[in-house]
Each structure stands twice: as structure tokens, then as C-alpha cells.
Amino acid sequence: MSSNDNGMVASRTGRSGGGTRGNVLVALHRDAVAPRFDRATEAWLGRIDSEGGLARSRTMVLANASAEELCRIILTENVAVVVCCGIEQEFYDYLTWKRITVLDGVVGGRDAVIGALLAGTLKADAVLGGV
Amino acid sequence: MSATPDTPGRGESMAEGTTRDMDTALGPLLQGLFEQPVVARTLLDRIPLPLALVSAERRVVFLNQAACALTAMSRERAQNLPCRYVFRCSLCTGGCPLEVVDKSPTAAMAPVAREADIVNADRARIPVRVTCGALTAPDGSRVGYFETLEDLRLFRPAEARPEWPQGFGDMLGHSPEMERVFRLLPGIAQTDSSVLVTGETGTGKDLLAEALHNASNRAKGPFVKVNCGALPESLLESELFGHQKGAFTGASENKPGRFRLAHNGTLFLTEVGDLPLPLQVKLLTFLDDKIIHPLGSTRGVHVDVRIMAATHRDLRRMVREGRFREDLLYRLNVVRFHLPPLRERGDDVSLFLAHYLKVYAGMFGKRLAGFTPAAERVLLHHAYPGNVRELRNIVEYCVNVCQDTHVDLPHLPRYLLEESGEAEAHDGRGGPSVGPGTGQGGAAAGAQAPPGGGVGTADGPVGPVRMSVSGGMPGRTGWGTGAGAGVPGPAGAEWPEAGAAGADAGVAGAGAGRSGHSGHSGHSGHSGQGVPPAGAPQGDATWAEAERRLIMEALVRARGRRGAAAMALGWARTTLWRKMRQYGLDR
Numbered sequence: 001m002s003s004n005d006n007g008m009v010a011s012r013t014g015r016s017g018g019g020t021r022g023n024v025l026v027a028l029h030r031d032a033v034a035p036r037f038d039r040a041t042e043a044w045l046g047r048i049d050s051e052g053g054l055a056r057s058r059t060m061v062l063a064n065a066s067a068e069e070l071c072r073i074i075l076t077e078n079v080a081v082v083v084c085c086g087i088e089q090e091f092y093d094y095l096t097w098k099r100i101t102v103l104d105g106v107v108g109g110r111d112a113v114i115g116a117l118l119a120g121t122l123k124a125d126a127v128l129g130g131v
Numbered sequence: 132m133s134a135t136p137d138t139p140g141r142g143e144s145m146a147e148g149t150t151r152d153m154d155t156a157l158g159p160l161l162q163g164l165f166e167q168p169v170v171a172r173t174l175l176d177r178i179p180l181p182l183a184l185v186s187a188e189r190r191v192v193f194l195n196q197a198a199c200a201l202t203a204m205s206r207e208r209a210q211n212l213p214c215r216y217v218f219r220c221s222l223c224t225g226g227c228p229l230e231v232v233d234k235s236p237t238a239a240m241a242p243v244a245r246e247a248d249i250v251n252a253d254r255a256r257i258p259v260r261v262t263c264g265a266l267t268a269p270d271g272s273r274v275g276y277f278e279t280l281e282d283l284r285l286f287r288p289a290e291a292r293p294e295w296p297q298g299f300g301d302m303l304g305h306s307p308e309m310e311r312v313f314r315l316l317p318g319i320a321q322t323d324s325s326v327l328v329t330g331e332t333g334t335g336k337d338l339l340a341e342a343l344h345n346a347s348n349r350a351k352g353p354f355v356k357v358n359c360g361a362l363p364e365s366l367l368e369s370e371l372f373g374h375q376k377g378a379f380t381g382a383s384e385n386k387p388g389r390f391r392l393a394h395n396g397t398l399f400l401t402e403v404g405d406l407p408l409p410l411q412v413k414l415l416t417f418l419d420d421k422i423i424h425p426l427g428s429t430r431g432v433h434v435d436v437r438i439m440a441a442t443h444r445d446l447r448r449m450v451r452e453g454r455f456r457e458d459l460l461y462r463l464n465v466v467r468f469h470l471p472p473l474r475e476r477g478d479d480v481s482l483f484l485a486h487y488l489k490v491y492a493g494m495f496g497k498r499l500a501g502f503t504p505a506a507e508r509v510l511l512h513h514a515y516p517g518n519v520r521e522l523r524n525i526v527e528y529c530v531n532v533c534q535d536t537h538v539d540l541p542h543l544p545r546y547l548l549e550e551s552g553e554a555e556a557h558d559g560r561g562g563p564s565v566g567p568g569t570g571q572g573g574a575a576a577g578a579q580a581p582p583g584g585g586v587g588t589a590d591g592p593v594g595p596v597r598m599s600v601s602g603g604m605p606g607r608t609g610w611g612t613g614a615g616a617g618v619p620g621p622a623g624a625e626w627p628e629a630g631a632a633g634a635d636a637g638v639a640g641a642g643a644g645r646s647g648h649s650g651h652s653g654h655s656g657h658s659g660q661g662v663p664p665a666g667a668p669q670g671d672a673t674w675a676e677a678e679r680r681l682i683m684e685a686l687v688r689a690r691g692r693r694g695a696a697a698m699a700l701g702w703a704r705t706t707l708w709r710k711m712r713q714y715g716l717d718r
Contacts, residue, residue: 029224035215036250039224065224068494086219086250105252107216131213 020101020117022080023047027070028059032109032131037087038067044110045077046117054118067091074100083113083122107131179352179395184266185214185276189229192275200353200392201259201280203252207384218280220261221247228263229276242277249280253356258283285350300342302335303486306476312339312468319466320346325418327403327463328441330470333518336441337401339468344397349437352396355389360405368410369426378427390423390434397437403463404444404455411456414438418462438463473515473522480511483519487526488538495530503539509547514703549694550704679714682707686716 024047026033027040034040046057062069071091074082081101095102103122106113109130116122160168172193175182181198185191191209194217199206202217215223222228228243235243242264250256260281268274298304299313319326320343328336337356344354362370369378373388390398400406406414417423418438422431440463449455473480484502492499502510506529515521525544533542540548681700689695697707711717 035219035223036221038250039221041224085216086252087254088250088256089254092254104254107212125208127208127212131216 020081020120020122021048021050021052023078024081024083024117025070025074025077025079026110026113026117027082027084028110031111033083033085033106033113035085037070037084037091037104039065040070040084041065043070043073044114045073045079046114048118052118052120054114057114071095074098081117083117181280181282183214183217183278183280185229185278187273187275189214189276191217196387196392196394197353198280199387200355200396201251201257201282202249203255205386214278218261218278219250220259220280221249222261228261229278232263232265232276246283282351285345300345301338302342303482304476304479305482306471306479308471308476309479312470315468316343317346319343319468321348322466323437324465325437325463326439326465327446327467328439328470329446329467330441330443331472331516331518332443333520334470334472335519336443336470337399339470340397340399340401340439340441343439344399344437347397347437349396353393354397354399355393356399356401357389358401359410360402364407364410367407368413371410372413372423372425374426375428378425382427386425388423388425390417390436391432393436394434395436397439400438400440402442403440404442404446404449408454408456411459415456415459415462418459473518480515480522481507483522484510484526487523488530491527491530497530497533498536499530499533499538500536501538503537505540506538506543509540509543513547513550516703516705546704550697675714678710679716682710682714682716 023045026044026046027037028034028042028044029040030042034042041062043060043062044057045060047055049055060073067088071094073079074095075098079100081103082095083103083106085104085106087102087104092102092104103124103126105125106122106128108116108126108128112128112130113122116126116128159171161171161174162168175184175193175195178195179197181201182195183191183198184193190211191214194202194204194206194209199209202209202219204217209217214229215227222245226245228245231243235241242262244260244262246258246260248256248258260283261278262281263276263278265273266275266277298309299316302309302313304310304313316339326340326343328339330336340356341354344350357367357371359367369382369386369388371389373386373391374382376382376385400414413424417434420431421435422433424431446455446460446464450457450460473483484507488499488501491497501507510522510525513525517524525547528544529538529542533539535542682696685696685699686693689699693707693711694704697704700707702710708717
């Protein structure tokens with residue numbers, strides 16, 4: 001696993017004005033949302049500040065695609081919102097039990113997803129450009 | 132044989148149709164096989180094998196009905212999406228068989244097959260055999276691909292769960308009540324009779340329905356599940372029965388509906404007690420005629436579907452209250468299975484504890500040998516109002532928290548210790564305790580996160596969170612807190628012994644042995660019985676007075692300790708708390 005920034009600040013989620021706030025993880029495969037959570041080879045981690053801006057971000061390359069490993073990262077990084085496409089019910093339940101918002105069924109390129117996140121318009125099952 | 136468009140001016144090939152309306156793309160006719168041309172869409176839709184046509188750019192052009200059911204995705208949503216986002220196959224991010232097709236000069240002749248699994252839009256992981264091949268134009272150029280996905284779930288039950296000692300399908304149990312159910316299931320599976328599954332929340336109603344389907348002759352067909360309580364009436368009608376294009380504002384496409392998606396398979400209506408009355412009439416019509424009428428359609432459509440339904444509600448009572456049609460009840464209630472609550476399943480609690488400990492220890496990579504006798508005693512004496520789901524979540528919590536080789540008292544959720552009176556004793560010994568936390572409201576009520584001290588993280592969902600009222604359960608979906616919310620009373624007393632009456636696990640009166648534990652579900656019925664509890668002082672005019680006096684005496688004897696008082700009364704602590712509040716004793 002590698003990263004280019006380790007400065008994530010722990011914070012819990014808050015949803016104001018319909019936008020996402022706090023730490024966000026997008027499960028990626030190449031430059032788009034991974035078709036499956038457990039097959040993601042990279043994870044984009046971003047922190048969206050109270051103004052809705054991107055405070056900091058980094059991309060982690062996972063040594064192995066693994067849903068368990070992603071869950072561990074999500075918990076240790078205090079992620080509030082997870083964006084992915086296909087995810088098994090077991091992991092969805094686990095994350096929501098941990099009070100993490102899971103936006104699944106999302107299809108789109110990385111930039112489009114991040115743009116929608118910052119705009120506060122991203123929803124589950126959204127189909128965006130870039131794929 | 133050739134495919135030609137059915138309308139003038141649509142001379143594009145299928146591969147070029149990736150951005151077109153799905154209906155347009157499915158218009159071509161197959162010519163040359165029969166005297167009359169055959170509509171390709173009809174042919175493809177009636178093939179029971181999930182099949183997709185994919186463009187050369189690997190975007191979905193067409194899904195047949197079986198593929199829609201398998202992927203749980205509508206054609207409209209799938210249209211023009213990259214196929215990896217529709218199938219979500221384990222091979223999509225490495226080892227895609229279409230790559231092999233592209234590289235193989237013989238691919239057009241011999242399709243490529245691979246075993247893999249998909250995660251569909253209902254979040255189910257399904258093992259499949261993917262077979263794909265190239266589609267070429269008459270001049271030999273590549274225009275797209277076809278893909279079939281054969282559901283392998285039927286062929287893998289033994290392989291997937293070799294360690295399960297006793298049960299049926301995904302269900303476990305060796306209590307006499309469950310063995311009776313398991314004995315009846317294979318026979319019932321072979322019929323096409325409607326099945327009604329009743330039981331408290333968390334008893335495995337969905338698992339039973341799926342197991343029945345998998346053991347039936349319809350197992351090769353789709354198993355389509357609809358939660359009748361999850362959608363508003365207007366949407367549910369369209370979801371169930373489908374609609375015609377233009378039937379209402381926003382109906383821009385024909386929609387087949389879940390009944391048609393379940394053709395040759397099983398339609399499972401969960402929470403059928405929440406089905407609105409107008410839709411009950413439509414369901415009734417289907418059960419009589421086997422014909423559905425999509426919204427806006429003038430013609431009925433015949434579908435061959437077996438109906439299974441489940442509910443935790445007392446449908447008899449709903450019939451009396453005019454909220455459920457009696458005639459529908461009789462049609463659904465051809466065969467009824469009642470799943471007993473966990474507290475009435477005896478040794479199954481031990482079986483589930485061992486099973487889920489093994490499952491979660493493996494999942495979380497922990498080496499856990501079992502429970503200490505003290506922890507096991509507490510776990511075996513808990514009433515489990517949330518049934519197997521609650522037990523599963525308790526074990527998951529324990530495995531999360533436990534850093535030793537055996538799960539001990541400190542690793543149990545706090546509410547269990549309070550209920551059993553172990554909390555005071557345990558705190559008195561100076562052992563680690565879960566600190567005070569914040570209550571959770573809304574849908575998350577009942578959730579109890581692992582204590583931060585145990586796992587080293589101290590905020591948010593893994594922080595020290597406790598229900599502000601006792602009865603919090605490590606849950607995912609806000610169960611009732613033992614206050615009887617939506618939990619039926621002793622159903623067996625209400626239900627006729629109809630159909631496979633032997634399948635009833637004899638719930639009626641079965642709670643008597645543990646009446647204290649079943650107080651969360653059955654006490655509303657007590658008031659009607661008018662029989663004071665054993666040991667109630669004479670002279671109390673009403674049940675309420677007698678019960679109030681009993682509670683007072685128990686609390687005095689226990690010197691105000693509610694856990695001990697609850698134990699003395701033989702009640703769960705939550706029951707005591709609820710009744711104290713009811714009688715104004717908590718102030």
C-alpha cells in the first residue's frame with residue numbers, strides 16, 4: 001500500500017446543505033469507480049471541509065483487492081462516506097452498522113465522482129460520465 | 132437467417148445501437164427460420180438463461196428478462212453502461228473472458244467459458260458460469276459479443292457449507308421444532324402451492340423461502356423478492372405488476388414488473404402484512420387467474436409464478452381489523468410454516484453461538500476457541516427478542532471486542548450483563564467495563580457499537596456507545612427494543628391448523644415455560660386473560676394492580692437493583708423497565 005499524503009484528520013460525518021462533509025473513500029479501479037467493492041485496486045481518500053471544499057486527498061494503492069482490507073482502512077481513517085458500485089450485503093450492513101454512509105451502485109470516472117461529491121449531488125445508483 | 136429492423140429507417144446493426152433506446156435496439160426480426168419473421172426480443176426474453184448482448188465497446192445493448200432478474204437491474208438502467216458495471220463480475224477487473232475472445236482467432240467458433248461470481252444490484256453474491264463469444268457481421272467484422280451467465284448456486288450448496296451439521300439450505304437447527312420444519316420442507320418444495328411463512332423478526336423467514344425455492348422444481352428459475360413494506364403504494368403497484376409506456380407521467384418505458392421477472396420461478400413477498408388493500412385485490416386476482424394486468428395495459432399477461440409470502444404480523448388480527456383481506460389470507464395460507472422464536476428452540480442457541488463464533492473468528496482473523504462458562508451462561512439465558520439476527524450480532528460484537536482465546540463476560544454487550552445481573556458483580560470485581568455512552572435514536576435504535584477500550588479506537592461508530600435505555604442490541608436495523616413493537620403475540624393461538632399444520636412449531640403456549648422472556652411479545656395478551664400472576668397478593672382488583680405490586684416487591688427485595696429484580700421476576704430487564712415506565716415506577 002502506498003500513499004502520497006498522510007495528513008488525514010479524523011472527523012465524523014455531518015451532512016449539511018445536502019452535501020457530504022468529512023472523510024470520503026471512493027473504491028477505484030484504474031480511473032473509475034471499481035465495479036465491485038471487493039475488487040477495488042485503489043482507494044481515493046478525501047476530506048471535504050465544512051465549506052464543501054476538498055481539504056486534502058490522496059490515493060492509496062492496495063496491495064491486494066480485498067473488502068476486509070478496505071473496511072479496515074475505512075474504520076482507521078474515520079471515513080464517513082464510502083462510494084462504490086457493487087457491494088455485498090454483508091459489507092454494506094457492516095459499514096452502515098458502523099454508521100458509515102454507503103453510496104453504492106455509483107458508476108463514473110474518478111473526476112466525475114469527486115466533482116459530484118464536492119457539489120453535494122452524489123447519490124447512490126448515480127451514473128456519471130467518465131466511463 | 133438474418134436480422135432486420137422492424138421499422139423503416141432503422142438500418143443500424145445491433146452493435147451500433149448502444150446509444151439508442153432499448154426498445155429500438157430490440158426491434159429486429161429474425162428472418163429465414165420460419166415462414167414468418169420472429170421478433171428477436173420475444174425470443175431472447177423467453178430464453179430462461181440470463182443472456183446479454185454487448186457492443187464492441189463493451190457496453191450493454193440488451194439484457195433478456197432472466198439477466199435482468201439475475202443482475203437485479205432494469206434494462207433502462209443497464210442500457211449503454213459498460214458491461215462491468217452491470218455484471219460486476221469477479222473477472223471484470225482481471226481476466227475478463229472478452230479479452231480472451233478478442234485475442235483468440237477461434238473465439239467466434241468456440242465461446243469462452245469461465246466460472247466466477249457476480250455481485251448484483253440487490254447486493255447478493257452469486258456464483259456463475261460466464262460464457263461469451265464474438266458476434267460478427269456477414270463481412271467478418273466484429274460487431275459485439277454475447278454473454279450468458281449461468282447461476283451456479285444450485286450446484287454449490289454442499290461445497291459452500293460442508294461444515295453445517297444439520298439444517299436445510301442456509302438454515303441451521305437441530306431443535307425438535309426446527310427438525311419438524313426441515314422434515315416438511317422437501318415435500319412442500321415439490322408442490323406449487325402458495326406458502327405463508329410467519330414468525331418473529333430475525334427467525335429466518337427469508338432463508339426458509341429461498342431454501343424452499345432452491346429445493347423446488349423451479350430452482351432453475353428466478354427467485355424474486357419484494358419487500359411490500361419498503362415502497363409506497365403507487366410505486367409498489369408498478370414494481371410488482373409493471374406498467375406500459377405512457378401509463379402515467381414519467382412512464383417513458385415499458386416495465387415488466389417483478390411478477391414477470393419471476394416467470395417460471397418464485398415471487399417472494401416479504402412483509403406481506405404491509406401490502407396496501409388495493410394491491411391485495413390485485414394479488415388476489417393473480418392467485419385466482421394467474422394473470423397480471425400491468426398498469427396502463429388493456430391486456431392481461433399470463434405468468435407462471437409460485438407465490439411465497441412472509442410476515443411477522445398477525446394477519447388474523449389484521450383481518451379482524453379490516454386491514455387485510457380474509458380471502459387473500461386463505462389463498463396465501465395454503466401451506467403455512469411458523470418459525471419459532473429462538474427462545475423456544477432449546478439447544479439451537481448453543482449451536483448458533485458456536486457456528487457464528489467460527490464464522491466471525493474466521494472472517495476477522497481471530498483465534499477464538501469458544502466462550503467461558505460464565506459468558507456462555509449469560510448468552511444461554513438471554514431471551515433474544517431479536518432472535519437469530521440478534522444472536523449473530525452479539526457474537527459479531529464479541530469477536531470484535533475479544534482479544535483473548537475465549538469470549539468472557541467483559542466481551543459481552545453491556546445490556547446482556549445488566550439483564551443477567553452480572554454487570555454489578557463484574558464491575559465490583561474491578562474488571563474493564565463499558566463506559567457510559569450516548570443513546571441512539573431513530574432507525575439505529577438498538578445498535579450498540581463495540582466499546583472503544585476494547586479495540587483501541589475511541590470515536591464514532593466504534594466508540595463507547597450504549598443505549599440510554601437498556602435493551603440496546605448490536606443491531607443493524609432498529610429492531611423493537613423488546614417492547615413488543617410489531618412482534619406478534621402467540622401466533623399459534625391465532626392461526627388455524629391449515630395445510631401443513633404440522634409445520635407449525637407449536638408456538639401456542641410454548642412461551643409459558645419462559646413466560647418472563649416472552650413478556651415483550653405476549654403481555655398485551657395477558658390483560659385479556661384476567662388471571663393474576665402466580666404469587667400475586669390477593670385483593671388486587673386488576674391485573675395491572677397485581678403486577679405493579681409484584682414489581683414493587685421485587686424491587687424492594689432487590690434493594691432497587693433492577694437487574695436483580697428482573698431476574699427475580701423471571702423477566703428480561705427491558706421488560707421490567709418497560710413495565711416500570713408503564714406503571715410510573717421509574718420516576
